[in-house]
Amino acid sequence: MPAVRFDNVSKIFRGAHGAQVHALDRVGFDIEAGEFFGLLGPNGAGKTTLISVLAGLARATSGRVTVMGHDVVDDFAAARKALGIVPQELVFDPFFNVRETLRIQSGYFGVRRNDDWIDELLANLGLEDKAQANMRQLSGGMKRRVLVAQALVHKPPVIVLDEPTAGVDVELRQSLWGFVARLNRAGHTVLLTTHYLEEAEALAGRIAMLKQGRIVALDRTAALLARAASTMLRFKTDGALPPALAAQARITGRIVQLKARDAGEVERHLGTLRAAGVRVEELEIGRADLEDVFIEIMHGATAAPQEAC
Numbered sequence: 001m002p003a004v005r006f007d008n009v010s011k012i013f014r015g016a017h018g019a020q021v022h023a024l025d026r027v028g029f030d031i032e033a034g035e036f037f038g039l040l041g042p043n044g045a046g047k048t049t050l051i052s053v054l055a056g057l058a059r060a061t062s063g064r065v066t067v068m069g070h071d072v073v074d075d076f077a078a079a080r081k082a083l084g085i086v087p088q089e090l091v092f093d094p095f096f097n098v099r100e101t102l103r104i105q106s107g108y109f110g111v112r113r114n115d116d117w118i119d120e121l122l123a124n125l126g127l128e129d130k131a132q133a134n135m136r137q138l139s140g141g142m143k144r145r146v147l148v149a150q151a152l153v154h155k156p157p158v159i160v161l162d163e164p165t166a167g168v169d170v171e172l173r174q175s176l177w178g179f180v181a182r183l184n185r186a187g188h189t190v191l192l193t194t195h196y197l198e199e200a201e202a203l204a205g206r207i208a209m210l211k212q213g214r215i216v217a218l219d220r221t222a223a224l225l226a227r228a229a230s231t232m233l234r235f236k237t238d239g240a241l242p243p244a245l246a247a248q249a250r251i252t253g254r255i256v257q258l259k260a261r262d263a264g265e266v267e268r269h270l271g272t273l274r275a276a277g278v279r280v281e282e283l284e285i286g287r288a289d290l291e292d293v294f295i296e297i298m299h300g301a302t303a304a305p306q307e308a309c
Contacts, residue, residue, distance in 0.1 A: 001069050002030035003158050003189035009063035023049040025213040036190045038204030045210040047193045051162050055085050084156035088163045090143045092135040099131045102153050109154035121149040124179045141168045158189045201290035217297050230288050233258040239278040
């Protein structure tokens with residue numbers, strides 16, 4: 001039995017002038033128990049809609065979703081109890097301190113005498129000295145830590161992290177991933193959505209990519225990286241690239257990335273840059289990473305190549 005199953009899930013909204021908007025279009029895949037799974041896609045791809053259906057906050061137009069075998073519609077209470085969800089938004093009750101917030105959250109799931117686990121969460125998330133602080137007094141990063149603790153307070157077998165490190169500091173990011181990785185090793189299933197693709201590459205054993213509500217890639221992380229195995233030429237420059245290179249480059253500020261099939265093409269790129277008088281700084285030659293794969297798939301995928309699930 002998979003920990004999470006999305007079975008041919010579609011979600012249709014009514015857009016302007018009554019037009020139908022397919023936020024999800026026959027999305028289907030399983031997440032196995034104990035797996036660390038990444039769900040990636042650009043803004044508007046349908047990631048949050050899919051998680052909302054999983055959490056019971058939205059109802060699919062068609063298809064079925066189960067959590068630990070429990071249907072999220074027909075057996076909502078059991079499905080919700082098996083989930084711990086860290087949302088994107090900072091939602092909190094301003095009338096309670098951190099410990100009270102976690103005790104109340106425990107009560108929602110019928111968990112009593114939970115202070116030992118609450119103490120462990122506070123310690124692992126760097127909240128020990130904030131236990132008696134009112135939620136209104138916390139910084140955005142600290143509020144994010146409390147959201148993570150709330151999601152974990154009833155020890156759910158399935159943890160859903162929806163952009164959990166958006167806008168947080170490096171210290172929280174490292175401590176959070178260390179803690180979540182330990183939970184995953186202990187058997188918890190983790191579903192992660194993130195725009196920090198280096199996080200997904202480092203943590204997720206398998207990844208699905210959504211584009212316009214459809215799955216366009218679904219495979220093990222290593223297989224996705226191997227699919228786009230190529231050499232990447234990375235450097236900084238203040239100069240304008242020759243048109244032939246500019247057309248194929250990925251440019252972020254002063255940073256330029258160029259794909260090269262082999263060492264010969266690396267040398268041809270460098271020769272073209274020299275001939276054009278482009279000054280190159282901090283030159284690096286490395287392998288394609290998940291961000292390279294993601295951009296290639298998003299720009300080119302129209303079908304849904306998938307592994308056998």
